[in-house]
Amino acid sequence: MSERVLLRNVDVPDGHLISAYEAGGGYRALAKALREHTPDEIIELVKNSNLRGRGGAGFPTGMKWSFVPKQANKPKYLCCNADEGEPGTFKDRIIMERDPHQLIEGMAISAYAIGAETAYVYVRGEYVLAIRRLEQAIAEAHAKGYLGTRILGADFNFTVHVHCGAGAYICGEETAMLDSLEGKRAQPRLKPPFPAVAGLYASPTVINNVETLVCVPHIVSRGADWFRGIGPDKSPGPKLYCVSGQVRRPGLYELPMGIPLRELVDEHAGGALQGRKVKAVIPGGVSASVIPESGLDVRMDFDSLAAVGSMLGSAGVIVIDDTTCMVKVATRIVEFFHHESCGKCTPCREGLNWVFKVLRRIEAGQGAPDDIEQLQGLCKGIFGNTFCALGDGAAMGLRAALAHFEHEFTAHIEEHRCPFH
Amino acid sequence: MGMREKIEAAAGRYPDRRSAIMPALLIAQKEHGHLPGPVLEEVADVLGVERIWVYELATFYTLFHTEPVGMFHLQLCDNVSCMLRGAEALLAHMEAVLGIGKGGTTSDGLFTLSTVECLGACEMAPVMQVGDDYHGDLDVARIDTLLDHLRRAGSGVPLAPRAGA
Ligand SMILES: Cc1cc2nc3c(=O)[nH]c(=O)nc-3n(C[C@H](O)[C@H](O)[C@H](O)COP(=O)(O)O)c2cc1C
Ligand code: SF4
Ligand code: FES
Numbered sequence: 051m052s053e054r055v056l057l058r059n060v061d062v063p064d065g066h067l068i069s070a071y072e073a074g075g076g077y078r079a080l081a082k083a084l085r086e087h088t089p090d091e092i093i094e095l096v097k098n099s100n101l102r103g104r105g106g107a108g109f110p111t112g113m114k115w116s117f118v119p120k121q122a123n124k125p126k127y128l129c130c131n132a133d134e135g136e137p138g139t140f141k142d143r144i145i146m147e148r149d150p151h152q153l154i155e156g157m158a159i160s161a162y163a164i165g166a167e168t169a170y171v172y173v174r175g176e177y178v179l180a181i182r183r184l185e186q187a188i189a190e191a192h193a194k195g196y197l198g199t200r201i202l203g204a205d206f207n208f209t210v211h212v213h214c215g216a217g218a219y220i221c222g223e224e225t226a227m228l229d230s231l232e233g234k235r236a237q238p239r240l241k242p243p244f245p246a247v248a249g250l251y252a253s254p255t256v257i258n259n260v261e262t263l264v265c266v267p268h269i270v271s272r273g274a275d276w277f278r279g280i281g282p283d284k285s286p287g288p289k290l291y292c293v294s295g296q297v298r299r300p301g302l303y304e305l306p307m308g309i310p311l312r313e314l315v316d317e318h319a320g321g322a323l324q325g326r327k328v329k330a331v332i333p334g335g336v337s338a339s340v341i342p343e344s345g346l347d348v349r350m351d352f353d354s355l356a357a358v359g360s361m362l363g364s365a366g367v368i369v370i371d372d373t374t375c376m377v378k379v380a381t382r383i384v385e386f387f388h389h390e391s392c393g394k395c396t397p398c399r400e401g402l403n404w405v406f407k408v409l410r411r412i413e414a415g416q417g418a419p420d421d422i423e424q425l426q427g428l429c430k431g432i433f434g435n436t437f438c439a440l441g442d443g444a445a446m447g448l449r450a451a452l453a454h455f456e457h458e459f460t461a462h463i464e465e466h467r468c469p470f471h
Numbered sequence: 472m473g474m475r476e477k478i479e480a481a482a483g484r485y486p487d488r489r490s491a492i493m494p495a496l497l498i499a500q501k502e503h504g505h506l507p508g509p510v511l512e513e514v515a516d517v518l519g520v521e522r523i524w525v526y527e528l529a530t531f532y533t534l535f536h537t538e539p540v541g542m543f544h545l546q547l548c549d550n551v552s553c554m555l556r557g558a559e560a561l562l563a564h565m566e567a568v569l570g571i572g573k574g575g576t577t578s579d580g581l582f583t584l585s586t587v588e589c590l591g592a593c594e595m596a597p598v599m600q601v602g603d604d605y606h607g608d609l610d611v612a613r614i615d616t617l618l619d620h621l622r623r624a625g626s627g628v629p630l631a632p633r634a635g636a
Binding site: 125134135136137138139140142143174175176177178179211213214215216217218219230231232233234235236251292293294295296300301302332336366368369370374378379382383386389390 | 484485486487489490491492493494496497520524527528531532533534535549550551552554555556588589590591592593594595596600603604605
């Protein structure tokens with residue numbers, strides 16, 4: 051399959067305008083959903099498609115929607131997670147900049163399914179162009195009757211608001227995002243209650259990633275079987291892969307879920323830069339564990355990557371070549387998590403501070419012989435003991451770097467310098 | 472629309488005015504360049520929310536500046552994908568050319584230099600955000616051209632940071 055579904059509009063001139071979107075068949079899925087399906091049928095359809103959330107965790111979308119209570123005396127909310135802070139990830143930005151109507155249509159159908167009349171798109175504040183395009187697209191959609199009251203004559207009212215983030219990675223964690231939307235400092239909440247029951251303003255709330263939502267119109271148009279026919283049955287669909295780092299053709303690729311990582315890197319993205327060799331690849335943003343070159347035959351889907359101790363995450367594929375020091379990469383990743391720790395729990399806040407200190411001294415050639423053991427001990431103290439997945443991801447990533455590239459860490463300690471300098 | 476009207480319009484999008492603190496701070500920062508105490512108090516007053524809530528957010532989120540920044544805020548990404556494509560050398564180059572370190576502002580108030588976490592544009596690494604704009608696929612030559620361009624755009628306009636009242 052090399053048909054582009056999710057990215058079909060991104061290279062169309064003025065593809066962000068409603069005229070271009072409609073010309074390509076846009077908003078027909080919304081019309082079909084409203085005319086031919088009840089909300090429950092849409093939930094069933096999405097369940098049957100086996101769509102799993104593209105924000106990182108891979109939770110089944112239809113199941114998440116079905117947790118929203120049918121009878122509720124409070125308004126329900128849909129929140130689109132467009133915070134996209136996971137280093138190595140840029141897919142949601144490109145969708146919002148070049149095809150914002152696809153997202154609006156996805157939100158409208160999803161809101162109809164769960165019974166929400168209001169959606170907030172939480173977009174990271176740096177994405178100025180995406181925010182402008184989304185706001186323009188929302189205005190266009192209102193003018194054309196795809197948003198507003200009695201949409202396309204149906205008994206369905208729906209409005210979308212854009213909420214700008216202000217620079218904090220933790221806002222991408224769904225419950226921290228809700229706190230941020232409520233005007234508080236972003237810190238993860240205790241679960242339960244789950245957002246589907248008590249989320250934004252303690253109302254039933256569904257949070258979905260941009261890419262998850264843009265899959266929905268295509269499932270309505272083409273059917274659940276079509277979607278499930280692409281890639282592995284338990285983790286299917288067209289997928290956006292963000293390829294960056296030391297590779298010839300960095301960029302956004304739409305390919306089936308489950309393609310081999312090696313094919314993605316070597317064939318689609320052109321392989322290593324001139325005269326260099328791929329040493330390792332991070333497959334799902336820096337929260338995902340690094341995979342050494344020998345493991346690149348793994349397939350890019352939720353289950354296959356989990357089976358090798360990594361994860362699909364945000365599908366931010368970062369290619370690292372043989373000129374790069376893995377200690378440096380690991381140190382930079384820990385520095386990121388340390389910087390972005392929200393400070394709510396001690397293992398993450400204090401543990402990462404220590405880990406970063408030890409890594410910095412190893413990188414500088416001042417590591418002690420037992421530093422690797424120290425790092426292992428610190429990871430053990432963090433993993434499984436943190437309030438949210440940020441701390442776990444940091445510890446898991448470092449463990450993988452140590453497991454696959456311990457010799458590089460040891461070399462720094464023994465030679466008292468970085469062997470790559 | 473003045474700042475007050477813009478903040479009111481933002482508040483109308485939420486059932487609770489506290490939710491409008493973030494949008495209001497962004498509006499105020501656009502207006503004043505940064506967010507000194509009196510501006511934070513004005514935001515709290517317009518929204519009718521606790522001042523402490525406003526202070527809390529202004530200091531929690533990295534895009535809010537409680538101190539003045541240069542007319543052009545050079546925000547170079549040095550996260551992994553940009554690091555792998557040479558961001559470090561670009562930082563060293565800018566530090567040398569501008570005569571300031573990371574976090575510093577040039578004495579003419581034109582440039583503030585910072586490093587930032589991933590900008591979500593790694594396909595064009597190394598990347599730098601200046602104001603609203605992303606500049607990608609950077610190398611030393613492109614940086615020099617960009618700085619020249621900004622210097623020219625900046626002259627003729629008052630050079631001091633656009634501080635509040
Ligand atoms: C620290 C952290 C950061 C996250 N950042 C994002 C993000 O930027 N975008 C996103 O969609 N999900 C992010 N997530 C996942 C969300 O919590 C949530 O699972 C997701 O938005 C649900 O949408 P989905 O089911 O459509 O994937 C993050 C999770 C954690 C723990
Ligand atoms: S693990 Fe880190 S980011 Fe998550 S709640 Fe704890 S301190 Fe905050
Ligand atoms: S790492 Fe620099 S933009 Fe993503």
